[in-house]
Amino acid sequence: MDTKSYHHGNLRESLIEMGIKIISLEGDANLSLRKVASACGVSHAAPYAHFKNKDDLINAMQEHVAFEFSKALMHVIETCSRKEEILTYLGKAYVIFFMDNPHYFSFLFSRTEIMVDFSYNADPTNNYKPYEIYRQTAIQALTPTGISYEKMNDIIIAMFALVHGLASITTMKNTTYDEKWEDKIETILTLFSSGRKG
Amino acid sequence: MDTKSYHHGNLRESLIEMGIKIISLEGDANLSLRKVASACGVSHAAPYAHFKNKDDLINAMQEHVAFEFSKALMHVIETCSRKEEILTYLGKAYVIFFMDNPHYFSFLFSRTEIMVDFSYNADPTNNYKPYEIYRQTAIQALTPTGISYEKMNDIIIAMFALVHGLASITTMKNTTYDEKWEDKIETILTLFSSGRKG
DNA sequence: CTCACAATCTTTTCGCTGTCAAGATGGGCT
DNA sequence: AGCCCATCTTGACAGCGAAAAGATTGTGAG
Numbered sequence: 001m002d003t004k005s006y007h008h009g010n011l012r013e014s015l016i017e018m019g020i021k022i023i024s025l026e027g028d029a030n031l032s033l034r035k036v037a038s039a040c041g042v043s044h045a046a047p048y049a050h051f052k053n054k055d056d057l058i059n060a061m062q063e064h065v066a067f068e069f070s071k072a073l074m075h076v077i078e079t080c081s082r083k084e085e086i087l088t089y090l091g092k093a094y095v096i097f098f099m100d101n102p103h104y105f106s107f108l109f110s111r112t113e114i115m116v117d118f119s120y121n122a123d124p125t126n127n128y129k130p131y132e133i134y135r136q137t138a139i140q141a142l143t144p145t146g147i148s149y150e151k152m153n154d155i156i157i158a159m160f161a162l163v164h165g166l167a168s169i170t171t172m173k174n175t176t177y178d179e180k181w182e183d184k185i186e187t188i189l190t191l192f193s194s195g196r197k198g
Numbered sequence: 199m200d201t202k203s204y205h206h207g208n209l210r211e212s213l214i215e216m217g218i219k220i221i222s223l224e225g226d227a228n229l230s231l232r233k234v235a236s237a238c239g240v241s242h243a244a245p246y247a248h249f250k251n252k253d254d255l256i257n258a259m260q261e262h263v264a265f266e267f268s269k270a271l272m273h274v275i276e277t278c279s280r281k282e283e284i285l286t287y288l289g290k291a292y293v294i295f296f297m298d299n300p301h302y303f304s305f306l307f308s309r310t311e312i313m314v315d316f317s318y319n320a321d322p323t324n325n326y327k328p329y330e331i332y333r334q335t336a337i338q339a340l341t342p343t344g345i346s347y348e349k350m351n352d353i354i355i356a357m358f359a360l361v362h363g364l365a366s367i368t369t370m371k372n373t374t375y376d377e378k379w380e381d382k383i384e385t386i387l388t389l390f391s392s393g394r395k396g
Numbered sequence: 397c398t399c400a401c402a403a404t405c406t407t408t409t410c411g412c413t414g415t416c417a418a419g420a421t422g423g424g425c426t
Numbered sequence: 427a428g429c430c431c432a433t434c435t436t437g438a439c440a441g442c443g444a445a446a447a448g449a450t451t452g453t454g455a456g
Contacts, residue, residue: 005422006420006421006422006433006434006435007421007422007423007432007433007434008433008434011433011434032412032413032414033413033414033415034412034413034414035413042434042435043434043435043436044413044414044435044436045414045415045416045434045435045436045437046433046434046435048414048415048416048434049432049433049434050433053414053415054413054414054415106304106308109366109370110304110370110371111371115370115373116367116370116373117373117374118367118373118374118375118376118379119374119375119376119379154382154385154386154389155389157382157386158360158386158387158389158390160363160367161359161360161361161363161364161366161367161386162356162359162360162363162390163359163363164363164366164367165358165359165360165361165362165363165364165366166359166363168307168359168362168363168366169314169358169359169362172307172308172313172314173308173309175313175314175315176315177315184352184355187352188352188355188356188359189356191352191353191356192356192360192390203451204404204405204406204449204450204451205403205404205405205450205451205452206404206405209404209405230441230442230443231442231443231444232441232442232443233442240405240406241405241406241407242406242442242443243405243406243407243408243444243445244404244405244406246405246443246444246445247403247404247405248404251443251444252442252443252444
């Protein structure tokens with residue numbers, strides 16, 4: 001905060017937040033270490049006291065955004081009153097998070113961290129990973145139906161792919177859709193499960 | 199071909215193909231005009247005789263890959279003998295195209311060209327655009343079911359999002375899945391329609 | 397045939413970038 | 427009080443996209 005002192009005092013956090021701000025406004029292509037440093041009122045090499053290199057800063061930024069994302073998902077899970085439609089609301093929150101910040105999508109999912117793990121021996125402690133959140137919620141929602149574990153696993157992957165695909169498409173550069181399209185998300189998300197019921 | 203002559207003779211096409219080769223091997227982050235030029239045995243400014251700037255070359259590369267992609271999809275449509283499962287096979291081809299070349303996915307769908315157009319007044323001449331190919335195939339496949347136009351439209355968007363989401367997930371950096379996971383794609387793709395039937 | 401033109405390619409230069417090395421600063425512990 | 431060392435600055439270097447200016451050569455008009 002004290003812009004005059006030689007030592008910034010909170011540079012590491014400031015760099016992360018400023019970097020995310022730039023990403024959200026201009027996208028990853030326009031992110032440079034020197035620009036972030038300058039925006040923090042600091043010389044171009046100052047970041048190297050806190051991060052090994054540019055990729056190291058980007059990883060920290062990604063963790064920060066991923067945590068915000070998981071918070072948005074968890075909030076829906078914890079406050080949803082109609083548990084029978086929780087997968088629809090969770091999916092809608094998933095899509096809307098990225099519609100609000102389109103640049104976050106490619107930023108989050110094109111980096112080194114494992115955001116999705118479909119392998120049989122996936123780490124169950126990946127609690128903050130989007131697919132793991134969706135998967136555990138879906139298991140709770142689908143278990144009462146008595147579907148076999150194998151089939152439930154496939155269904156969850158399919159529903160997650162549908163949600164993730166909608167997020168990918170709606171955040172694509174120059175993808176066009178009507179204004180009321182956002183209202184359609186819920187309808188589209190329910191198609192899978194309603195189709196399975198009827 | 200003649201590496202000694204002052205004039206390359208086929209530089210424009212060579213730059214496009216070499217650029218795509220670099221993308222497929224190293225991803226877009228490692229693509230530079232100078233590297234492409236050097237790989238073509240030409241000075242670093244030579245590309246400017248054929249392309250306005252780097253983005254112009256990238257657009258040409260994207261068109262080239264998009265055409266290859268549409269060819270792969272059209273080939274499935276034209277050679278599919280079991281028309282009742284054409285949407286499954288089309289979706290599988292969609293996913294496998296990008297599994298074979300993971301770097302193509304973000305490259306194709308993060309650029310300026312409109313690859314997906316969900317608006318009501320979408321240009322119907324976008325025949326080579328992936329969503330338009332999928333949509334027209336789906337209309338032919340679903341029309342006999344007698345579903346309303348409105349609902350069919352939503353269903354097609356949902357199925358396309360599922361397919362596109364699978365492609366996005368399977369090509370994500372560091373996404374892990376078992377070897378036999380590729381065999382599961384077909385199963386997962388059929389879940390939507392089989393759920394709707396049963 | 398020749399010769400000038402225009403397309404193509406090279407060289408040079410510029411500002412920006414990531415990264416590293418060396419030095420300056422000053423908060424906090426002994 | 428004085429030293430240490432994390433933090434920050436300055437300066438340098440190679441690689442990048444881009445533009446300007448000059449070199450080369452295929453080609454078509456005469």
